[in-house]
Amino acid sequence: MYANVFANVCNLILLFFDMKKEITTLKMLAQNLNLSISTVSRALNDHPDISDDTKIKVKNLAKSMNYIPNIFAKGFRKHKSNIIGIIVPNITHYFTATIVRGILEEASKQGYRVIISESNNDVIKQNEMLNTMIQFGVDGILASLTKMTKDIDNILPIIDTLPFILFDKVSDKIPCTQITINDEEAAFNVVEHLINIGKKRIAIIKEREFSYNSEKRYAGYLKALKEHQIEIDEKIILSVDDISLQHGKRMANILLSIKNRPDAIFAITDSAAVGVIQTLNKFNIKIPEDIAVVGFSNSKYSTIIEPKLTTVDQPGNTIGKTATKYLIKEIENDNTNDIATSKTVEVKTQLIIRESTFKIS
Amino acid sequence: MYANVFANVCNLILLFFDMKKEITTLKMLAQNLNLSISTVSRALNDHPDISDDTKIKVKNLAKSMNYIPNIFAKGFRKHKSNIIGIIVPNITHYFTATIVRGILEEASKQGYRVIISESNNDVIKQNEMLNTMIQFGVDGILASLTKMTKDIDNILPIIDTLPFILFDKVSDKIPCTQITINDEEAAFNVVEHLINIGKKRIAIIKEREFSYNSEKRYAGYLKALKEHQIEIDEKIILSVDDISLQHGKRMANILLSIKNRPDAIFAITDSAAVGVIQTLNKFNIKIPEDIAVVGFSNSKYSTIIEPKLTTVDQPGNTIGKTATKYLIKEIENDNTNDIATSKTVEVKTQLIIRESTFKIS
DNA sequence: TATTTGTACGCAAACGTTTTCGCAAACGTT
DNA sequence: AACGTTTGCGAAAACGTTTGCGTACAAATA
The missing domain is CATH 3.40.50.2300 (Response regulator)
Structure with missing residues (x-):
């Protein structure tokens, strides 16, 4: 309660002095250090052209000014979102949830976010979701198919567009790497x-x-x-x-x-x-x-x-993790589903x- | 198999003619119609300044050229991602999964994607995730807290930054709207x-x-x-x-x-x-x-x-849906947690x- | 000394979209 | 006829980042 009131008062003060709560950008860092924006950018990305001295200076200032790179500008520029999409038939199944957990762990470890959709075993929905995910600029997709593996026509065009890996409910009719149990x-x-x-x-x-x-x-x-x-x-x-x-x-x-x-x-x-x-x-x-x-x-x-x-x-966690590892490897090598690199990995059960x-x- | 081979061949042909698989942009639409980029943009967004005639023309061409707005450019410009973040302690709990399902349904209905993180009841992790979510530019956050509600110091600053709603595992020490059961x-x-x-x-x-x-x-x-x-x-x-x-x-x-x-x-x-x-x-x-x-x-x-x-x-689906509804309302009204609009909603159990x-x- | 090589940095363009401002033509009112 | 108002559209800036290219200087080589 009090905290909120306090924050509101703060906002009023900010408004009064016309101080927007400014977000630090590369530009601001550059001005502060008398460097160019490009140098600052390269310093933060450990570009070899930049001396260790300036790298340290830049990084320190960035930390102290609480610099957060603008994800949109970055994605806009690099055509990369660091988001992977996952589609499962039913997230309330315990086994599925453990796979999702594995995916979340591995993805977050490697600096990726995960957006999830549920197909409810509905092929139409599944295809819709695939499309909106691509629209949303995911870097790759991890999918567990609906039971009706017959309807794969909508998936085939996708696997040549961006990294796509199947897990658990897979289909040998789709040429991409697949992670499943034996x-x-x-x-x-x-x-x-x-x-x-x-x-x-x-x-x-x-x-x-x-x-x-x-x-x-x-x-x-x-x-x-x-x-x-x-x-x-x-x-x-x-x-x-x-x-x-x-x-x-x-x-x-x-x-x-x-x-x-x-x-x-x-x-x-x-x-x-x-x-x-x-x-x-x-x-x-x-x-x-x-x-x-x-x-x-x-x-x-x-x-x-x-x-x-x-x-x-069935070790759901392992399935999720390995699927994610393979996907990120494909993303970062920019192999959109190459037959040569496609594998079928079978995870041991007990x-x-x-x-x-x-x-x- | 054949489809993949075919696609690969297609790619080779494209490469040969140096035809990148061009993504249609506003510019291309504009050139095609002898209009300005701004007009095309406004037409697609149903801006009142544009005549119905041109709106129809533009939309038709957009559809036929399979135009997909670049999500990064859009987010970059509008500071809006249409992504909401959700944090739960444990996604493998059936009840939690049903809430997540409710969230997914409602969010997708309203044109939002959902990124999920699991805190595993670890306060440190929870705070990390909150921060990376904000970094990733989510428009708002839906959270179910760890059991240790004591540690809320890291949450208080957040709720003044962006829309934030609690569900299921809530805390009356945090001034924001909360969806829970009775x-x-x-x-x-x-x-x-x-x-x-x-x-x-x-x-x-x-x-x-x-x-x-x-x-x-x-x-x-x-x-x-x-x-x-x-x-x-x-x-x-x-x-x-x-x-x-x-x-x-x-x-x-x-x-x-x-x-x-x-x-x-x-x-x-x-x-x-x-x-x-x-x-x-x-x-x-x-x-x-x-x-x-x-x-x-x-x-x-x-x-x-x-x-x-x-x-x-406990109707998890209802909880998820109402939480999402309130969050999106806050997002689109740009009320970042106003005491006036904060509510505590109790969902009936049976x-x-x-x-x-x-x-x- | 003259030439090459390497190091460390800056300039400026580009990504695709939205949006502010401006402008001309058409229309309506006295 | 003279004036405002509305309608429909265009020009251009802006968002923050990355990156190809250029360049100045120093060091190394011939």
Whole structure:
């Protein structure tokens, strides 16, 4: 309160004497030191043409006069904003949020700001956001796609315009560097773990074909079964449009109703797995003795549900950081998506074994 | 793949003919129409001095030439970035994420971008971020404070510099408009609900004094007890530094160990409440018959834990949206935090009754 | 001594937009 | 006819920074 009143009084005084709260510019520094603006600019940017003496003088004065470079003038001149744009489908997902955190950390460490948009899995919105981001002069874009990877026509023109990197929800149809987890290997490990604890009839709840991650995990599932010579039964391979807790419940009911019940259920998402567990609990089916359950993500839910859920930990922080590192490298080398430099980086996951598969004696 | 190859070929051709992929500017539009740059600018900005005829001509050409105003030049000239900064302690909290979503929606609707920073409840970091945001020329700042509201000295100078609004974790020591939930009333309703279902000895697990929200909720707790003439027992009023699931467990153990056990526990956070429930479950204590439990936030956990948790729903989306609305209003009226316009807006919450208090017969 | 090389700095243009001021023509009023 | 007012537009400055080029002086080389 008092502080505000005081500040207002100050403003009045400033107004009275017609003193604008002046922002220090290069010009003012130059005048103060009897140097030219260009010399001051170069001194601050450590240009080799400038002697150490003057560099020190300039920098000291700049500090004492609280000089802040005008970001607009700079960006205007250099066509660089030091802002990177990021697009995610849903920022409220815990895993997504951890990736965002990784991005924020790395970006801020390297002197970049981050502007965020949410696509809500809406392709139209996603494209709008890409465009407005470019309009806003971001130096590069980090994106996690909507599930409908089919619609990539609007993305292809972009990747030749400015640095563009995909993470998490990627697509092999877009030629740019991609940071993702080793979905296939992770799923393989899940299924192998189930086999190792003696399960022989392993169901999977996955998404339909359009989902890149889901297909990869499904591939891992198939590979593990084949490698262990377990026959594949399509009756216990279930696909849903939107993998959620509700659908997890529905699918669990379906699996319970078939004559030859599975002895394990691999839901490719933690929330679906939670739905499965809740349903099994309702019918007093013993987990993991009767049916074991595995999820994917190591979300917070996995330790809250009873029994605690075996799942796959995805290091969101690492994904965010590496994606950002690659993007900034591309920005600063001015490679707008060169095929030669495009990489696919797979970040290691870890199987977290908990009660939903462990209590086998 | 092919698209990329094609684009590369295009670039080669462009290079060969020394055609830079020119970005259309006002100048180019002006030349094309035999008008001055100023007229074109005014036409696009719907300046009254310009005839409708030329406005239409200009706008049409602008569209067909795919004119995008240079954001840097604009910001440079107008000292306006159309970017707002937001600072939150922890973006991975579901409730925080929903607020962020609300902010993103409203901001994008009004033509603003959002840059985000995470303070991780670190006051030093928070101040750094505030400063770099200002450096980056944001038009205003939306902040949710760290828990240590004591350290506000660095914030006071800022609020006179540019529009600044607090949300969720606010502080009445900072004179600016604040958007928050009605913590006190919400807690009051919680406790009254517990009383209504017959509970007479209601414990609370809260944070220490530094936490603004916690103190408000505690005030509501006290008020409800007083109003119903229930005596206050300090032995069942527990404070922790950091309200988490682990501490919820610890506090539950403490409450179970005292001679005169409570018959209800109000944890001022869902995660703590989950810890409480897990502990009660471990000891086979009947919820809610023996001890009822209430949390706060309506997080995802509350429907996953068994029994499902009674809690308070906080409309994050609404908070985010209203905060953004007020901020943009301040930005566009150029009121940098005027006492006269400062408001405290309280968003209504809703008590969600679930099994952890409901099954009383 | 004459020439080259290197060092340290200044001049001025340029980036694209907005905006103040000014001006001419057209119009309206006495 | 003489005067103001309005309408529609242009010229040019300004915002703060970077950068290519020029240059003066000193040092090094021939």
